[in-house]
Amino acid sequence: MRDKKMTGYHAASWNEPIIYELGNKGRRGSIIERIEEEVEAAVGDVVEHLPDKMRRKELPKLPELSEPEVVRHFIRLSQQNFGTDSGIIYIGTCTMKYNPKVNEALARSTKIADIHPSQDTETIQGVLEIMYRLKKWLCEISGMDEFSLQPRGGAHAVYTNANVMKAYHKSKGEIDQRNEIITTIVSHPCNAGSPAAAGFKVVTLYPDEETGYPDIEALKGIASKNTAGLMMTDPYDTGVFDPNIEEYVKIVHEVGGLVAIDQANANGILGILRIGDVGADLCHFNLHKSFSAPHGSCGPGSAPIGVKQELSKFLPIPLVEFDGSNYYLDYDRPDSIGKVAGFFGTVPCFLKAYAWIMSMGLEGLGETSEVAVINNNYLIKKLLKIRGVSLPWGKQHPFRLQEARFSLEKMKVDTGVGTDDVNRRIVDFGVQKAFTSHEPWIIPEPFTPEPPETTSKEDLDRFIEIVRQISREAYTDPEIVKMAPHNCSISKIDTSPSTDPKKWAMTWRTYLKKNKK
């Protein structure tokens, strides 16, 4: 009889040892450049001249492998990893779109890889021109007046924006009074975490049960002379666009606060709406989401921030500028908040986003959001026909932009199978898990897939069939789902070391110590 757990897919399963278990004493994976005899003769064994206490006594206990062993090990690890090139990835809020190969090829060019940030600017005109034009395009796409490319991830960008707000209020002499940031619970959590890390008190608005977005009166109630600003995501992580955004901007501006709208995931509004036109003072884009730079297994990413003219003097140094004949780095910015990262940011991502904007063009930007939104609403329509799947605020907001946050609460109540089980089972089909929700789960058993524009209808249909199959399993043979995964690189993980100091081991040496090996 056919094994019901089998799906026609099986991940590579190498049972690959930890690299410290591989190799053999004395093996080496590289030959170091030989020192010329004249150099040796001139300076001698410099190490001997180090004070004894600064001379390393024991070699670092790194593994000892030959080159082919190293390559095989990491290739095997890569085979047990799942990227957008491997198959369907609809992790919501992450915009897992296709990463064009030409962009990768260009970014591997020695002409961008092997340049130093402190080179004379006359020797880096090409890359500076790309950075300058990219920032101009981002201004045009967002409706902002100036961009800094320096922040290196979404949370980092929100942090930088919080620091810009601080500098602004300081310049007005109001920083002691303005110590509150307002956010909404359906915004990405960095809109709460980053301003808190920057020293602000964070006040969170919850959606109204009826409408699915915060009550305008509630915002009026908390906006005050203590408000430094509003930091929120729009469209929300639920795929709902909050149409009151203009009203929020007005309320916050009236009390003297600033408004930063998180545009990390702009895939539903590119070419449709510019947050700058709505009155936002600050925003950021994630180049590794909407602008096709790859996610790199969790970075390096890039999250440029955009601001209105009034705030541009506070942006991190330097800014890339053009004097009519040459591109240059402007450090002469006395009001700047200084630096938030080394040098200028994640340069290879700039190149990839630049290439993507060229490839898409004005027409393609609009097409991106149009198709992403069609894909998502097609998915909504079909998934809602599956037993156990519902869409909170579905009546008020039947159509969503880039993604939707479903609930599997009914399935959980009916069968005991919840989101975590479904996400562990879905990978058995050669599909990446969908996102659940950031904490707290205001929607029970949240399930947030996001099908970007680079997904095909055939893939959507396949994804829908898989969810239907899992629902069927939940209602007929729930153990299959609860015991999943069955066809992955590894079986169910013992997560108890997560919270047990006696068991956790973040390094091989600690693992050996704790297990007396």
Place this chain on the structure above:
Amino acid sequence: MPEHPYIPNSVQNIKKEMLDEIGVKSVEELFASVPQEIRIKKKLEIPHTTSEYEVRKKIEELLSKNVTSKEMLTFLGGGCWPHYIPAVCDEINSRSEFVTAYAGDAYSDLGRYQALFEFQSMIADLVSMDVVSFPTYDWGSASGDAIRMAILSTGRNEILVPQTISPERLSVIRSYCEQLANIRVVDYSPETGQLNLEDLKSKISSKTAGIYIENPTYLGFIETEGEEISEIAHNHGALFIAGVEPLSLGILTPPGEYGADIVCGEGQPLGMHMYLGGGLLGFIACHDDEQILSSSGHRFVSITKTERKGEWGFTYVLPERSMLNAREKATTITGTATVLWAITAAAYMSLLGPQGMQELAKVIMQKSNYAIKGISELKGVKTPIFNSPHFKEFIVNFEGTGKTTLEVNKALLKCGIQGGKDITKEFPELGKSALYCVTEVHSKKDIDRLVNTLEEIIG
């Protein structure tokens, strides 16, 4: 618009079929929630859709204006350094399974979890500490986060940093920590560059959360009093934080052995291209101490078991600390990190192994000291400024030549050489100076050419 190659459903018939299924007449109905008044009215100034051929041609034309460190002899360091990158590193970080993945669990993304655990393990062995976190953006953000950990775990609000720190890094630290602590600068000895221990003793107090030092320092010399500094810190109940360049640890005593409580540093030399400073990779290490771990918002990958005997699994430690879980109670500024570079660093460290790390560090130190020797013989030029051992960087002072550093660098550039970083403005007390960097990629011939060209320029 015509069908786009990146958008499978840009075909009109497919769109129509999908809209029919959804039950709407036009795509406009799906966007109904976005009020008309705030939609884009004007035509954006973005170029038209461009073919792959043209994209490539135009970008290659732009890139051709850059001059690389392979085309021009370059002696720049200061936080981003030219090193040889084994082909294996580029091969591994080009694997699309790594490049295009993001945030799956270990069931689908076992590879990146294991590579991260191996990265953490190898950094731990280099710096001699028990815990290493998920990678972060760069040395600046790593030192900012390390200092935040010291402040939050001690509950104190003053931090001491050396005057010799990279001003750009100090600026990042200020951006990360100023709201939490007063950052005070400790003086250095003008003869040796070493941290002035008397000044340190006069500034440290029961308010001090931690002392941060760098080794090798931004100015290239080796801070040799780590043990004493650590003792002074610990006598006052403060933490000792060391920022390190990892290749130097092939020959230098690891900070874990001279008393560091938290170690951070820059991983770019471990197999990353410079990318105009875009190839940076920060790391943070600490002791296996719950209080310190809890003060960090970073993820930590732990090894664990699975239901199948003999199989390795991986899980995050104390996940409730992360921003994704704790929102405003989190203490981190990092979401998306630099994992592709951490995987690359893991490949690099396993290629070099213990022997390779030691040999490489020695070659670098020999070559830079050869350059110091050659340049120091030039008339009017002074190097090194500090009477201390130097690893791969050193200051060259041009006061005695009658030329500014900028003039010297412009003249070098005319001869196809990019001189050291001009630090005249960063460290005015050191006069007209540049920070030079020499690594394994510089041959004797290259160094001799620099010395000879400098001699001609100085006259």
